[in-house]
Amino acid sequence: MQRQGAGITITQHILKQQRENPVATGAFTTLLNELIVAAKVISREVNKAGLVDILGSTGKINVQEEKVQKLDVFSNQIIIERMQHIGQLWCMGSEEDPDLIDIPPRFPKGDYILVFDPLDGSSNIDVNVSIGTIFGIYKRKSISSGSEPLLDDILQPGINQVAAGYFIYGSSTIMVYTTGKNTGVHGFTLFPSLGEFLLSHESIRIPEQGKIYSVNEGYHSYWDEKTRALVNHFKNSGKKTGHSYTARYVGSLVADFHRNLLKGGIFMYPADSKDPKKPTGKLRLMVEANPLAMVIKEAGGYASDGHGPILDIDPTELHQRVPLYIGSKKDVELAEAFISGKRTESS
């Protein structure tokens, strides 16, 4: 464990990457640093949430007399308010907002685009389960002629992301991010007493095959036969192949993803027939699947929609949903073989 005060701060790490990038202007560094400030504010509120519930119910301590907002709405506002004034963004897209988020005319615009899920898994707060902020960063497609951002600016395949990552608010607050191009995936732990994220997980690599499968088996009756065969494979793998798996499912994407990233394994959110409005599952391409797909690819893993790379999908809507199979390369490739029909339970 790092001695408090020792260790590389996230700011030092980002500046080092900036120095190693000949075309870097510092704009990206400014953007990432401001996002980190927003995450520190969210972390503080998330960690207080349980307390507020306890204190609020007794009424013994006044919670600043502010209407306690839903934390995901609060987190969304914090990110938008902090990011819109730095002069580095062309526009933003959030899981919480139906449409594109413009930069107010009083602030300068920049050439980056930020897409994010401000607080994924927020329904888990009151049971003290880890939750997270997921983000992806793009450059504007081209210096479009108009001065107003268009949805088309945001609807880019995940392979175009220049950076992606997440903050996980759990027993500690950790930031994991990558800028791609073989720069690696790195994790930083927040030291509240310092108010700094210090490098704690350098050059994370996911094992090529894992021993964990993560899926909500409560949906079994809503899956198609290929999905059932795939999940049965993981359940019976020990007897059939000698390589056994254990089931782990937190129900918070960032928590399940982070555990599998560090230990190996596969997270699956298959298409299901439970909600006719969400035939491809509930996870969103732009603000959940794509950022995590960039991280996992850079860590040596893979992310698929069951038929091909998540990062290659050309988005048609800001909030389109995709089935997601993400984690250890061998496990996800096996999932793809089952879902695309190339492999069956018996083979």
Ligand code: P6P
């Ligand atoms: P289910 C949380 O609500 C979330 O968006 C993800 O964080 C999580 O992976 C998923 O939904 C859990 O969904 O349908 O299994 O409860």
